[in-house]
Amino acid sequence: MEESGPGGGGVDPRNGKGWTEAGPLEAPPRSVLIVMLSAVGDSVQVLPVLSALRRTFPGTFIAWVLQPGPASLVAGHPAVDRIVIFERGPKGRRPGAVAAGLSELGKTAGLLRRLAREQPGGRFDLILCLQVYLKAGLLTALTPGEVKLGFDMKRSRDLNWLFTTHRIPPHPRGAGHIQDQYFEFLHYLGVDPEPVEYGLAIFPVERADQRAFFSSLDRPVCAVVTGTSNPRKDWDPDRYVQVISALDRDLGLQPVLVGGRSPGEQAAARHILSHKGGIVVDARGGGLRRLAWLLEGSALVITPDTGPLHIARALEVPVVGLFGFTNPKRSGPYRRFSDLIVDGYARHPGEDYPIARKTRAGGMNRITPSMVLEKVEKALRHYKR
Secondary structure, X not given: OOOOOOOOEEEOOOOOOEEEOOOOOOOOOOEEEEEOOOOHHHHHHHHHHHHHHHHHOOOOEEEEEEOXXXXXXXXXXXXXXXXXXXXXXXXXXXXXXXXXXXHHHHXXXXXXXXXXXXXXXXXXXXXXXXXXXXXXXXXXXXXXXXXXXXXXXXXXXXXXXXXXXXXXXXXXXXXXXXXXXXXXXXXXXXXXXXOOOOOOOOOHHHHHHHHHHHHOOOOOEEEEEOOOOOHHHOOOXXXXXXXXXXXXXXXXXXXXXXXXXXXXXXXXXXXXXXXXXXXXXXXXXXXXXXXXXXXXXXXXXXXXXXXXXXXXXXXXXXXXXXXXXXXXXXXXXXXXXXXXXXXXXXXXXXXXXXXXXXXXXXXXXXXXXXXXXXHHHHHHHHOOO
């Protein structure tokens, strides 16, 4: 099916609000499925898409299929009616791992088909495939839907475009910020993404634990994330030690390690604690909801390019982002705190590089403790909490 061009105006009959008919939608959708399975940071950047859909179509049923970790973070979001969990299964290409992965895929597809049958017409009016990998494409293909919208052929991977009925137009300037790429789906559908609203909030039941934790500390907290799922994004633990010393000694901040307990994070945390265990609080672990209220209660956050960076941005917490391997113009905090980015991606100060997917090995080594502390001091001056 070919993509249709922008059309005229329309009105949602359920609330009388205006809506610009565009793309393949001839009427407001009664049901929408979001297919975005994986990374925490990407899932946070999907939230403004959901919020815009809910503002525009308040009576529409919105479901989202994603993995357990991100699902635990966004559960209870006011824009989501149903979350369908996708268990990725074991990694690797061993016959047992492949079979287990296919089994989980089939199980999730069955859940989605049953959910689709519960909708008017026995299918989803609209499926947004926001991920360009094979598993997302297969789930899109296996779920009954009238309109299945995905990325254009150039930006799709794993032949993902084959599983959609419609595709957003190619971007004339190539890759843009990840958030803007998701907003291209909204523009194509005639939905206004503004204002950008994440809607990520701390629940009242979590406030008691948050108050108890922060009341035990006598200084403003600087939350520090020590690692990512990709070692090439990680920063030297010895340099973290130097920054943490200055946070405590010179800036009057309480350093608190936050995040997970992956092997890389464990190794970095052990090194930091062996040198600065007397001044650092180790608050890692406990899940993404706990991480969210730890970040929300902090004065600022220091983190490489990973999920906590985008959680902090969504919660309006000043975040000093350490970028060297990935392009901060593409995956940095969206519209806020870009002045706090520590840019090791640039090969020299002031380099004017394009927004692109291309990564740069060794860029994290260009980041020095003094560069990070300069941004920390700027955050303390300009972003009072």
